Amino acid sequence: MDLSKNLIPSFVKKIHLIAVCGTGMGALACMLKDLGYDITGSDQKVYPPMSRFLEQKGIRLSSGFCEDNIEYGPDLVVVGNAVTRDNPEARKMLDMGLSFCSMPQAINRFVAKGKQTILVAGTHGKTTTASLAAWILYHAGCDPSFFIGGILNNFESNYHLGNGNYMVVEGDEYDTAYFNKVPKFVHYDPALAVLTGVEFDHADIYKDMDHVVDVFNGFVKNLSAESTLFAYDGDETVTGLLGSGTCRMAPYGTGSKSAWSLGAVEVAPPWTHFEIFKHGVRFGRFKTKLFGQHNLLNTLAAVAISDALEIPKGVISEALAAYAGVKRRQEIRGQRRGITVMDDFAHHPTAVRETVKAVKQFYSDGRLVAVFEPRTHASMRTIFQDVYPDAFDAADLICIRHPPMLEKIPADDRFSSEKLVGDLKRRGKDAHFFQDTGAVIEFLVREARAGDILLIMSNGGFDNIHERLLELL
Numbered sequence: 001m002d003l004s005k006n007l008i009p010s011f012v013k014k015i016h017l018i019a020v021c022g023t024g025m026g027a028l029a030c031m032l033k034d035l036g037y038d039i040t041g042s043d044q045k046v047y048p049p050m051s052r053f054l055e056q057k058g059i060r061l062s063s064g065f066c067e068d069n070i071e072y073g074p075d076l077v078v079v080g081n082a083v084t085r086d087n088p089e090a091r092k093m094l095d096m097g098l099s100f101c102s103m104p105q106a107i108n109r110f111v112a113k114g115k116q117t118i119l120v121a122g123t124h125g126k127t128t129t130a131s132l133a134a135w136i137l138y139h140a141g142c143d144p145s146f147f148i149g150g151i152l153n154n155f156e157s158n159y160h161l162g163n164g165n166y167m168v169v170e171g172d173e174y175d176t177a178y179f180n181k182v183p184k185f186v187h188y189d190p191a192l193a194v195l196t197g198v199e200f201d202h203a204d205i206y207k208d209m210d211h212v213v214d215v216f217n218g219f220v221k222n223l224s225a226e227s228t229l230f231a232y233d234g235d236e237t238v239t240g241l242l243g244s245g246t247c248r249m250a251p252y253g254t255g256s257k258s259a260w261s262l263g264a265v266e267v268a269p270p271w272t273h274f275e276i277f278k279h280g281v282r283f284g285r286f287k288t289k290l291f292g293q294h295n296l297l298n299t300l301a302a303v304a305i306s307d308a309l310e311i312p313k314g315v316i317s318e319a320l321a322a323y324a325g326v327k328r329r330q331e332i333r334g335q336r337r338g339i340t341v342m343d344d345f346a347h348h349p350t351a352v353r354e355t356v357k358a359v360k361q362f363y364s365d366g367r368l369v370a371v372f373e374p375r376t377h378a379s380m381r382t383i384f385q386d387v388y389p390d391a392f393d394a395a396d397l398i399c400i401r402h403p404p405m406l407e408k409i410p411a412d413d414r415f416s417s418e419k420l421v422g423d424l425k426r427r428g429k430d431a432h433f434f435q436d437t438g439a440v441i442e443f444l445v446r447e448a449r450a451g452d453i454l455l456i457m458s459n460g461g462f463d464n465i466h467e468r469l470l471e472l473l
Contacts, residue, residue, distance in 0.1 A: 008109050009099050012075045015106075017041040018089050019080030020061065021050045024172075027147060027159040028078065028103055031111055033057050034161050042069045042089060067092040074098065078106045085178045102177040104187035111145055112167040112188070118144075118305060121171035121185045121219060122196030122232070124351055125298045128290075129194055131326050132302035134160070134168040139319035140311045144168055150345075153324035166309070173215060175205055183215055192228050192308060193247075194301045195220070197235040201348055204377035216241055223247040230304050232297060233258055250308075252300050254293075256280065260304045262296055269362060272296065276303055284313050288320045291330070292358020294351075330359065333466040336473035338450030341466050347376050347459040349384050353391035359455050360394040366451030370395035371440060371465070373458035374403045380415045389423040395455075397447070398424055398431040399440050404460075437463035445472045 017029050020041025030053075033039045039059045046063040054061055062069045067088050070077060077093045077100040084090070093100055101109075120130040127150040134146040135154050143164035149172065151158050171185030171193075198216045200209045216237075221244045223229055231238050233251035242249055252260035263275025263282070272291050276283045288299060299320065306316050325331065328345045335341070340363075346355040352372065360368045370392055374380055380403045392398050400417045409415070417433055424431035434440045444454060456465055 008101055008105070009075055012037065014038045014040075014072075014074040015076045015078060016070050016074040016089075017078045017080065018065070018087065018093075019043050019082045020054065020059075021046055022080055022082065023050075023149060023158060024103055024147075025078070025080045026050050026054060027157075028106060029054060029059055030057050031147075031159055031161055032106070033059055035110060037110075040069070040072075040074065042066070065089050070096070070098070076101065076106075078103060079177050079179070081175050081177050081184075083178060090178070102180050102184075102187070104176055104184045107147055107169070108187060111147065111161070112169070115145065115167040116165055116191040117188050118166060118168045118192045118194075119171045119185060119188050119190035120169070120194040120196070120301075121173065121216075122194070123173075123199040123201050124348065124354075125196040125294060125301075126170045126172075127326055127345075128295060128329055129196060129298040129301050130168050130170040132299055132320075132323060133305050135323050136302060136306045136311060136316055136319040137164070137166055137168065137309070138162070139322065140306070140315045142166055142309075142311075148326075150329065151327040153327060154322075171219075173212075174202055183219070185219055186222065189224060190227055192305055193223060193230070194305065195229060195231040195238055195241075196298070196301065197232050198237040198241070199348065199350060200383065201376075201378050203381050203383060213237060213241070217244050220245040220247075228308060230260070230301050232301070234297075250304060252304055253297070260300055262293075262300055265293075265296065267291065267362060272362075274299075276300060278304075278307070283307075284317065286317050286320050288323060290323070290325065291362040292354060294354040294358065295330075330355065333456075334470040336470055337448075339448045339452050339454060339473055341454045341469055341473075342456065343466055344455060344457050345459055346457040347374065347379050349379075349387045349391045352388070352457060353393075355457065356392060356455065357394045359453060363453045366453060367396040367449075368394065369397040369399065369444070369448065369452050369454045371399040371401075371444070371454060371456045373401045373437075373460065373462050374415055374417065375405065375458060375460050377409075379403070380406055380409050381413050382415055385415055385419065386423075388420050389427055392424060392429060392431070393427075396430065398429055399443065400424075400431065400433055401437060401440055401462075402433070402435050437465050437468075441465060441468055441472065444469060448473070 021043040042062040137144040143162035144166040145162040146168040173183040227247040234253040250259045266273040331343045333341045421431045421433040
């Protein structure tokens with residue numbers, strides 16, 4: 001049940017954000033500050049770099065959750081999705097009768113209002129697709145606003161307040177708030193939407209694949225008839241959902257029957273050259289510094305969006321060539337002794353497989369050393385235990401860390417890194433298990449050699465393994 005008033009006061013000056021140091025909430029706090037609101041925030045742990053960034057914006061932060069933090073009486077409280085109903089500030093908020101809302105509700109009211117929303121949803125590729133669309137629009141002079149889950153290197157930010165008519169949003173399928181247990185993407189009414197694919201993930205909130213499909217079915221069904229949905233038709237689950245919608249459909253993929261499709265691809269580092277077809281007719285040939293088919297599909301969706309907004313083909317081409325990527329997506333962190341350390345956010349087995357395959361194809365001269373830390377609620381469960389071995393086929397050397405915080409998972413449902421390593425060895429792979437990050441680093445410093453790509457994959461900080469490796473190398 002939604003216990004919020006679903007009514008943001010007509011006059012708002014002072015806004016408090018509970019759990020402000022997350023990537024999304026921190027960006028929202030900055031946007032609201034830039035719009036001229038008085039902002040305060042609190043979080044359980046307040047530490048750099050987010051704390052320093054927020055304080056530089058003039059946002060007053062409180063470390064720890066305490067009733068005193070909202071005693072001053074803000075006009076509105078924005079509640080992050082990590083906040084429980086037992087949070088002392090959440091309880092105090094209700095006792096004081098304060099107006100409150102979720103992060104998506106705040107974005108709609110204060111940032112997206114009056115703009116055409118472009119929403120990117122799906123299990124994989126949301127951040128890259130949304131950032132590509134936002135960058136193309138910006139390069140075209142449209143000055144869009146955007147709110148995305150990763151740091152765009154072209155902006156050194158994950159948000160932008162633009163003066164244009166468009167708002168690009170990464171549509172997360174994760175819960176909105178404790179009082180609104182629905183995916184964040186249901187709060188938006190997009191003019192254009194993308195569905196990149198649907199797989200099981202977020203095992204802490206979704207029971208099974210049927211539960212995930214039901215949520216995305218609602219997403220497609222609720223798009224207005226005036227909306228256009230660009231849907232990846234290489235995913236059978238996605239194609240099965242399209243019949244429930246009344247909006248305009250524009251499938252994209254690699255098939256000849258797709259409205260938008262990829263043609264010939266040529267890998268010539270540092271570039272990937274590729275063709276795009278629209279309704280079977282050659283639309284153009286483009287180049288990008290992204291690599292891997294998954295990234296080309298993300299690019300294809302962004303190009304389709306841009307064409308729908310009547311951005312000239314030449315401008316799209318220039319923007320793709322100038323696109324600098326997203327932090328933590330195949331990001332080169334440094335090179336030492338001819339050894340390259342790369343950081344990637346991959347954690348779901350499909351993302352791991354596509355990333356490993358893409359990196360090996362692009363950097364084919366040396367060894368690919370895949371280093372993986374399973375730490376999401378889904379990757380630390382047995383659900384993917386028998387799927388992960390296939391994901392590392394393209395790697396030459398594989399390092400698997402014991403999952404941190406495994407105690408959060410019920411004992412009979414815990415993923416085993418040792419078993420994964422055993423399964424990889426049975427596939428003939430050179431795989432190694434490590435109890436902690438220090439042991440991984442010690443092994444890599446000893447075994448890595450010139451020409452190697454050390455691909456570090458985790459959705460967390462991995463104990464700062466990248467900088468520690470570079471320092472020791």
